Amino acid sequence: MKRLRLPFLVQEAEMGRKISLVLSCQLFGCGSVAQVTTSQNTKGEYLSINLGFALGTTFGIYVAKGVSGAHLNPAVSLTLCVLGRFSWTRLPFYVCSQIFGAFMAAATVALQYYDAIMVFTGGNLTVSGATGTAGIFSTYPADYLSLWGGVVDQIIGTAALLVCVLALGDPHNTPAPPGLEPVLVGAAVLLIGISMGSNSGYAINPARDFGPRLFSYIAGWGDEVFRAGHGWWWVPVGVTCVGAVLGSVLYELLIGVHHPDSEPEDAEGMKAELQQTVELDGIQSKSDNIKENGMDEIFSTTSTDTS
Numbered sequence: 001m002k003r004l005r006l007p008f009l010v011q012e013a014e015m016g017r018k019i020s021l022v023l024s025c026q027l028f029g030c031g032s033v034a035q036v037t038t039s040q041n042t043k044g045e046y047l048s049i050n051l052g053f054a055l056g057t058t059f060g061i062y063v064a065k066g067v068s069g070a071h072l073n074p075a076v077s078l079t080l081c082v083l084g085r086f087s088w089t090r091l092p093f094y095v096c097s098q099i100f101g102a103f104m105a106a107a108t109v110a111l112q113y114y115d116a117i118m119v120f121t122g123g124n125l126t127v128s129g130a131t132g133t134a135g136i137f138s139t140y141p142a143d144y145l146s147l148w149g150g151v152v153d154q155i156i157g158t159a160a161l162l163v164c165v166l167a168l169g170d171p172h173n174t175p176a177p178p179g180l181e182p183v184l185v186g187a188a189v190l191l192i193g194i195s196m197g198s199n200s201g202y203a204i205n206p207a208r209d210f211g212p213r214l215f216s217y218i219a220g221w222g223d224e225v226f227r228a229g230h231g232w233w234w235v236p237v238g239v240t241c242v243g244a245v246l247g248s249v250l251y252e253l254l255i256g257v258h259h260p261d262s263e264p265e266d267a268e269g270m271k272a273e274l275q276q277t278v279e280l281d282g283i284q285s286k287s288d289n290i291k292e293n294g295m296d297e298i299f300s301t302t303s304t305d306t307s
Contacts (some may be wrong), residue, residue: 026105026208029053034109034136038116046250050193063184073205074098075158075244076165082245083252095207101212106137121199129225134221134228137212139201139228139236150235153199157192158243159250161204164188166251172259196224203236210237212219 032052036044071077074095080086110117117125117133125161127134134140141150168176168184176184189204196202203209213233217225226233 021103022064022198025056026102026212027108028056028059029208030106030109030137030212031112033280034113034116036132037136038113038120040120046197047194050197051221053193054186057189058182061182061185071098072207073244074207075205075241076162078241079162079244082203083248098207099211099214102207102209103215104211106212106215107219109136110215125220125222125229127221134197134216134225137216138209138233139203141200141232141235142198145199145229147230147232147235150200150229150232151239153196154203154235154239155243155246157196157202158204158240159247160192160196161188162244162247163251164191166248167255170255170259173255188304200232200236202246204240206237206240208241209233 007287015109029049032044032049036046036049057072071094077086077091077094077098079089081091113136121131121133124131125134126132127140141147145153165185166182167173167202168188192202192204210233213225217223
């Protein structure tokens with residue numbers, strides 16, 4: 001079957017993997033919100049939403065970690081570029097794939113829960129109020145939260161995510177055991193959700209918010225999805241990127257620069273094994289694919305990678 005991999009389809013296939021990866025991740029998260037909302041908390045509560053996004057992240061990474069860099073989050077991809085671990089020229093294509101994957105996840109959830117949403121809302125699709133359902137797809141601030149309070153909230157939440165991810169892959173620290181990185185990244189998402197979610201829903205991912213928001217705009221919720229919360233939409237899109245870069249800088253300043261210059265004893269051997277390539281019809285295998293995606297720089301002591 002591997003002979004069917006045509007050289008000119010490699011990049012298209014990689015884009016498809018990014019789309020399917022984000023779709024599988026956000027499908028469970030948005031689906032859990034839809035179930036809780038339309039059942040009026042009789043079939044789930046806030047914790048089940050957190051579990052939906054956390055486990056969705058975990059299994060989304062497991063689905064594609066062997067064939068791609070498992071990039072779920074544009075803020076993480078941007079941070080890798082800033083750190084010099086990922087190509088700036090590839091970033092726009094990754095971001096577009098991530099947003100489109102999240103868009104398709106929202107469309108899938110809307111299709112699956114169409115009847116439930118119509119009954120719950122009486123056919124009147126609104127952003128807020130007793131029957132507001134736009135929150136199934138994207139995040140919105142709590143009534144008490146100011147715009148700048150939301151900016152601070154998103155910076156802290158996304159910075160916390162990056163600190164956790166970098167710590168899990170730091171060979172000089174306590175790196176995650178091989179194969180368990182997705183579980184622990186999902187646990188980090190769960191931890192952020194149960195401790196930092198009440199203000200605005202902890203987007204911590206521009207694609208997770210913007211793709212579904214764009215879908216809800218097209219699907220009938222209208223331009224209120226962009227006007228609600230004093231024009232909230234740009235905060236989970238732009239500020240999360242600031243938080244991600246800040247989190248990586250903090251980790252490097254407080255932890256990374258204090259590591260010894262020498263590599264851990266087993267790091268060189270594992271890295272050499274990771275970077276080996278196998279030629280098949282002129283196409284490099286997944287080990288090179290992982291390296292190009294920049295994620296070997298994060299999980300440098302394992303043969304797998306996550307984001």
